[in-house]
Amino acid sequence: MSGAFNHPPDIGAAVAEQAVSWLIEMQGGALTPLRQQAWEQWLQAHSEHQRAWEHIQRVNQRLRNVSSPLAHAALNAPKSSSRRQALKLLLLLGAGSALTYGLRDQLPITPLLADFSTPVGQRRRLQLHDGSQIHLNTGSSVDVHFDAQRRVIRLLEGEMLLTSAQDARPLQVLTAHGALQPQAARLNVRQFGDRTELAVFDGRVELTPQAHPGPALWVQPRQQLSFDRQGWNAPRPLDAGSGAWADGMLVAAHMRLGDFLAELGRYRRGQLNCDPTVADLLISGTYPVDDSERVLDLLQISLPVRVRRFTRYWVTVEARV
Template sequence: MNISTQVAEQAVHWLMEMQQGALNPRQQAAWQHWLNAHSEHQRAWDHIQRVNSRLRGMPSPLAHAALNAPTTTSRRQALKLLLILGAGSAAAWSLRQQHILPPLTADYRSPVGQRRKVQLADGSQLQLNTGSAVDVHFDGRQRLIRLLEGEIMLSGIAGTAPLHVLTGQGLLSSQAARLNVRQFRDHTQLAVLDGHVDVMPNTYS
């Protein structure tokens, strides 16, 4: 599904407006005008409705961040991630979170006793420590790394979209930071070596 970042932002805006209470007549007219303005708007709206309905059944950190983020900005960001990723991708990642899909199927992995260096599509450098696995979702609109197990060192390159790292305990966001992230069974360890990282923890953990 091809949904631009701008349209995703607009769809998330209207969803959050409606979740805060019934729209007044002026807002209702504005939403209807936006919805009818372009077929992409209709696709985005239909899609985010499906994503939103699936959230409560998904145990993934991204779903919980979208539902329970402590700030409106954080929740908006998580919802936009889910909308651009797509409900199917998000559901697949939630299966990974439950270990139904093993890290053996990860996009990049390093066996025990070995390390691996990977240059990502945007030029960022990713180093996997021994026994580590990640999924990577880069598509020009989104830069998202899911740490399935182990430890990574990430040297991010500034881009048009924030660089996100999803762990079992929450979502890390930066533009061009250098950071080390280690996934334990019940917590995540983060070391920021250079730059700034925003942390959106799961509120249920």
């Protein structure tokens, strides 16, 4: 049985066109102060504008992993009408029109049409019919398909924490890089463009990379690793902060500031930039992902940095003068 279909928020054609226009303009080069102010005013004018902007950014990112003429037009012709029309079409398809569900199996844009998803800055708990539980992180999506013979969970993008339930049917977790078969396990799975990261808290997980010719690997409790389509890195002990996001926390243990801000930026809209001159500063501690403004203020106390807020959606952390 498939999970409930989760339509993205409704976005009108006019607003979709505006969002596409802004995206194309930004990708053509840095905005002037006046244009940046105009974009900010457009974004804040209506909640539909904010939904459209968040959605078109997600569409643009996902296109990089899609192979189709539509995606090719959207990515490779930045000044052409074909790119504008392709982006607009994908944005509108992702907005939940009546045709979208029927086209779902024919169009290579399944992350836009996922059974379950979370927007930027939100997390979501799911209780599946077999008793398994999924916790989706920010900007994540999954498809769920259960039938009489098997249970399949496909991570389309982002990150999830899965607690698998005992069931006579085998459970398979699919990512872009391979297949996982949990055995009464609790595991964290995060998908990147070039790899998937797996952390196993309890139970054990059988790992089969997509193009690996040899036998599968059993990942044991309290182990984590990265894998791609060809193979895996050596398992290592579980990081102390692995999975802390499910409790709304970001744990840093001598983490580079640049890496820390990249992680924190996943939970907020807009751009969170790190000046290269301070990117290698080290940070430790536990920080709430739901209050990124407070975290940024704390950085100015604990590190020799200052936070420059050009707008609410464009923030840079740089050296303190």
